Amino acid sequence: MATLPPRKFSNFAPTDIAKEHLTPLQILLQLGFPEHRATKALAATGHRSLQLASDWLLAHVTDPTLDEKEPREYVLYLCPTGQLHEQLQKFWFKSRELEWNGAHNFMPHITLVPPFKVTDELSKQAADILETLTAKDDCPDAIELETYVSPNFMGLFVKDEQAKWLKSLAAQYVGKLLDVGITAEPNTKSLHLTLAYQFSDSLFEPLSTMVEKLTTTGVVGWELRLYSKDPRSCDLHVHKVMHAHVPRNHDELELRPGDYIYVPEEACASTIDGWVEGVSWLTGLTGYFPLNHTKRTAESDAWTLHSTVQILDNKVECRDNIIPKARKPPVILFDDSIDAPDGVAEDSEPLEGEVAAATGSREILICRHGERVDFTFGTWIPYCFEADGCYVRRDLNMPIKIPPRNIKDFQDDCPLTALGELQASLIGEAMKESNVRIDVAFASPSLRCIQTLSQILKGFESDLSIKVEPGLMEWVAWYQNGLPTWMTSEELSKAGFNVDSSYKPIVKADELPLRESAAQYYARSYALIKSIIENTKGNILIVAHAISLAACTRQLIGGQVPQIPEVTRLVQQVPYLACLMVKEGPNGWVLLPPPFPPITHSSNKRFDWKILT
Incomplete structure (x- = not known):
């Protein structure tokens, strides 16, 4: 056997640590950020992802308090989900139209642990401790609420038995915080959800009438949520x-x-x-x-959400006396090819021949977009734009050209790479070769999704126009800076995209929620896909995000909304241009593999020619 020649040049030193084994803090330190700034950025973004933390640091580079070490203020809330949450949101909107009162300063909640201080170094531990809470034997079947109305306060009070159980959870959390050096006090007062206070005397009658119409029965879930805010x-x-x-x-x-x-x-x-x-x-x-x-x-x-733990969902299931685990988004590295930490693929995807051919005539093909610039190149905007605003293509995988728009808008709404466009056109060609029929095409308002669909239709040799549907926007929880500024239909048309300017969206952009849980996002996606089916004829092509593949199909085929651990477990199994199909059969919709092969691609590191000199 021939012996290996000695390596003169090596990119890996014996002391190097593989990137996947580094913590987000270690990676930020390797990138040159001071430790106290990196720690502050991770705490300010809820340890949600490395990309968000680095973006926060760049945005706050001139923040005069960047080097101060004042701790953030945290609070533990119990928040309703399901039908009660929807009722309260409507109540908030209508009552705010009458007059702003003190209840409008916060989302609907019950305070379990009032504000307490946590240093940035202990931020992640404060969130992780929520996962370790254990349920008591007296775990209730539901949280019962009693309406209280007075001339200066209106609210929903938790009945004593359930309040005692909730206070024990809060005390348990506070005790575990103390073990790591964090001081907090559980709420010892009557547990309640405030509906209105600090309102004008003239509003008592209309507000009390609105309160009386609220119902606290039906589908009601509850979540523990740990928030923090800028001091x-x-x-x-x-x-x-x-x-x-x-x-x-x-x-x-x-x-x-x-x-x-x-x-x-x-x-x-x-x-x-x-x-x-x-x-x-x-x-x-x-x-x-x-x-x-x-x-x-x-x-x-404007608060930062650090963790969410579902504790009650209409009926409590205290299995093994462990509270269901919190939503803990995995760390996103700069080159991870995922949209958001909750992207999910169907974990029991059938193989060819495992599902009997459905007899229905309609099919829905859902695809994730192609490779995006920011996840491929990191902070690309300062690198590619000159001082005068001119775009410069500094790598062959960067777009040949980009649509004219405010440069800052690319920050949260990036384009595809050159390879991303090629990937999309290959999918279109495969669809054509497989005799796929498409009668209507929808895209998320994200530029990368519109570009992907445009290239798919180009490869498919179709002149279908693109219906831009804001309701296909991914889970808004991952947009801490607010929703992106998307290009309008007029701007897209001027940029050469064949968009349907007459299309009236099912969900308008300004109707998208500013905050939503994973369950609410799945409900939004399910309602949207049903509406799309009802308002169209023939086969449907949708290009959206990684999480869209499951969110638009899971309930359509009779499945249940997945628990948070399941949502996050399969996130990285939804690559660029992943596709799946649902087909209408005699007994409803069934999940099928797409009628063409998948597209597999690997990462290609930047070549440094100087190693050969």
Whole structure:
């Protein structure tokens, strides 16, 4: 056997650690970020992903408090889900139209542990401890609520028996926090969900009438949620940016739609010219801004969600006396080819011949988009745009050209790579060769999805127009900076995309929720796919996101909404251009493999020619 020649050049030193074994903090340190800044970024983004933490650091590079070590303020809430949550959301909206009152500062909740301080170094431990809570033998079947109405307060109070059990969970959590050096106190007062307080006397009658119409029975689930907030936001109002503003003077604050601004209450009341001073949630910068470009919103909208634990879902199942585990998104590395940590594929996908051919005439083919620029190149915008705003293609896998738009809008709505477009056209060619029939085509409003569908139709040699449906947007929980600014139909048409400008979306962009649980996202997707089926004829092609494959089909074929561990377990098994098909049969819809082979591709590291010199 020939012996291996000695390697003169090596990219791997004996002391190197494989990237997949590094913690997010270690990776940020390797990238050159100071430890205290990296730790702060991970805490501020809920340890949700490495990409979010690095983006936070870049956005806050000029934040004057970036190097301060003031701990964040945390709180443990119990929040309703299901039909009660939907009722409360409608109640909030209608009551806010009457007048803003104190209840509108937060989402509907029951406080289990009031605000407590946690250093950034212990942030992840505070969230992880939720997974270790154990249920008591007196675990209730449901949480019963009693309505209380008075001239200055309206709410729903938890009955004593269930309140005692909830307080024991809170005390257990507080005790485990103390074991790691975090001091907190459980709520010892009456547990309740506030509906209205600090309202005008004239609103008592209409508010009480609205409260009486609420029903606390039906499909009601409950989640433990651990939130934190920027210490600078204490005792300040939160305003959401509705319109952009470019500073004209050095003391003005740049406004970006989707950002939140912390504003002192007295500033709004005392302004004489409509300009107030505030702090940007997105950048941490302070400056003056036009108040009419923003809209007051709940303080909790600008909080960071660290963990969610489902404890009751209509009927408690305290199996093995362990509380169901929390939603813990896996760490996303820069080169991970996933949309979001909750992307999921069907774990029991049938093989060819395992499912009998359905007799129905309709088919739905759902695809994930192709390779995206930001996950391939990381922070690509400063690298590819000159000072004058001109785009420069610095790698052959970068787009040959990109549509004209505000450069900042690419941050949360990136294009495909050149290979991503090629991959999509290959899928279209395979569809044509397999005699797939498509009668209508839908895409998520994300640019990468529209580009993917455009290339699929090009390979398919089809002139179908693209119906851009905002309801196909992925789980909004992964967009901490607010929803992206998408291109309009007019902008897409000018950029050369064949979009259906007459299409009226089922879910308009401004109707998308700002916050939603995984269960709510699945419900949104299921309602959408049913509406698409009802309002179209023939076969349907949908291009959306990794999580869309399961969210749009699981309940359609009679399955149940998966638990959070199942959602996260299969996230990385949904590669770019993954496809699946559902077909209508005599007994409903069934899941089938697509009628063409999959497309497999590997990563290709950047070649450094200097190693040969």
